[in-house]
Amino acid sequence: MAGLIIKAVSGVYDVLINGQTIVCKPLGVFRHQEKKPKVGDLVEIENQTIVEILPRISDLQRPFISNVTKVFIITSLVEPDLNLNLLDRLISLVEWENLKIVLVFTKKDKTDVSLYQSVLTYYQNLGYPVYLMPGAEEPLLDEIKDQICVVAGQSGVGKSHLINSLHPLFTQKTGEISKALGRGKHTTRHIELLSVAGGWIADTPGFGILDLKMDVASLSHTFREFFACKCRFPRCYHLAEPGCAVKEKVKNKEILKSRYQNYLGFVKEIQYQKKY
Ligand SMILES: Nc1nc2c(ncn2[C@@H]2O[C@H](COP(=O)(O)OP(=O)(O)OP(=O)(O)O)[C@@H](O)[C@H]2O)c(=O)[nH]1
Ligand SMILES: [Mg+2]
Ligand SMILES: [Zn+2]
Known part of the structure; x- marks a missing residue:
């Protein structure tokens, strides 16, 4: 039966199973397989040992x-x-x-x-x-x-x-x-x-600036209202391309100016990361 890891402190895990919290350690072999249980994992346990981590539906690094x-x-x-x-x-x-x-x-x-x-x-x-x-x-x-x-x-x-x-x-x-x-x-x-x-x-600790680990095409898709725009070029990045519907909407104040400016800043950041 699978339990849920609800807390992790120094390699010791609180696993909730059948309404009961059991303090567990992971199998030593996980360390060598570069698998590390984390909070949010569904796990199989045997005698206070985590023996299996079930497949994750999402896997954030920050927060971990x-x-x-x-x-x-x-x-x-x-x-x-x-x-x-x-x-x-x-x-x-x-x-x-x-x-x-x-x-x-x-x-x-x-x-x-x-x-x-x-x-x-x-x-x-x-x-x-x-x-x-x-x-x-x-x-x-x-x-x-x-x-x-x-x-x-x-x-x-x-x-x-x-x-x-x-x-x-x-x-x-x-x-x-x-x-x-x-x-x-x-x-x-x-x-x-x-x-x-x-x-x-x-809860998670706050942070300063986070890296955008995606390419410009993906970035442009994460701006929903840009993704919905019909630009002349289907692969428009909304930079200097002619017939860009995003820039047109920024001009007409249908797209929030700060959204577009932040987008341009993120594009620069991604291009800079690629260069170095
Ligand atoms: N007046 C007012 N104060 C708030 C509100 N939300 C938070 N605060 C205060 O803002 C301060 C910071 O709040 P925290 O909850 O510690 O902030 P945090 O986002 O958890 O910060 P980190 O843990 O450092 O990432 C505390 O003094 C809170 O009482 C609010 O809606 N109104
Ligand atoms: Mg806090
Ligand atoms: Zn465009």
């Missing part, structure tokens, strides 16, 4: 967790300031992994939301569920049902705070924003699946 089905991308409106570059980067990375996306904008109580409404509506119109916190705890619980979720986002945006608001017994450590830097201090360090609302959610 498998079988994730949905990512809550967390962005704060203020403190730290709304960072659409990081938001677009995360959306592309998660689209690339083929996982479901939920967008959560936090700290609405610290600012005037109407300042951001047009941007929020734009992302919502792309088909991403958009929630504002505090205040969206109930719909977020519905989003977790039957899913393995992770939160992703910059340090200090309120990932741990959000998770704590989902269940009275959740006590993820939250951190003060560094006044000098306007960002958090990486309060969250280990990974653990928390059971709530008929699904699972894991």
Whole structure:
């Protein structure tokens, strides 16, 4: 019978099986096969030993967790300031992994939301569920049902705070924003699946900039609204090609200018990585 790894600390795993948590170690042979069990894995156990890792439906490296089905991308409106570059980067990375996306904008109580409404509506119109916190705890619980979720986002945006608001017994450590830097201090360090609302959610530490490990064609597909455009050339990268419908829509303000600018920045980044 298969169990679920819900926590990993220094090579020791908590495996949930039949509603019971069993502390297990992996078979020594895994080390030589370069297989490493991770949180989110379904595993077969025998006498407190993990003897088999079942095939993964998804396999994230950062955060190091498998079988994730949905990512809550967390962005704060203020403190730290709304960072659409990081938001677009995360959306592309998660689209690339083929996982479901939920967008959560936090700290609405610290600012005037109407300042951001047009941007929020734009992302919502792309088909991403958009929630504002505090205040969206109930719909977020519905989003977790039957899913393995992770939160992703910059340090200090309120990932741990959000998770704590989902269940009275959740006590993820939250951190003060560094006044000098306007960002958090990486309060969250280990990974653990928390059971709530008929699904699972894991807190993760925040990060700075993540590499885009895809080619430009794939990148262009991760921008949904670009993918839907009918450019003159079917393999248009929306750069200098004639008859580019994306550039036309940017000009007509049908595509958010920051989306296109961030796309151009990511293209440069990918081309630079290739060169060196
Ligand atoms: N006013 C307000 N404060 C918030 C909100 N969300 C988070 N905070 C505060 O912002 C600070 C940072 O929140 P955390 O939850 O620790 O941030 P984090 O994203 O987990 O940061 P790392 O673990 O470093 O990646 C804490 O002081 C929280 O109390 C919010 O919606 N409104
Ligand atoms: Mg945290
Ligand atoms: Zn184009």
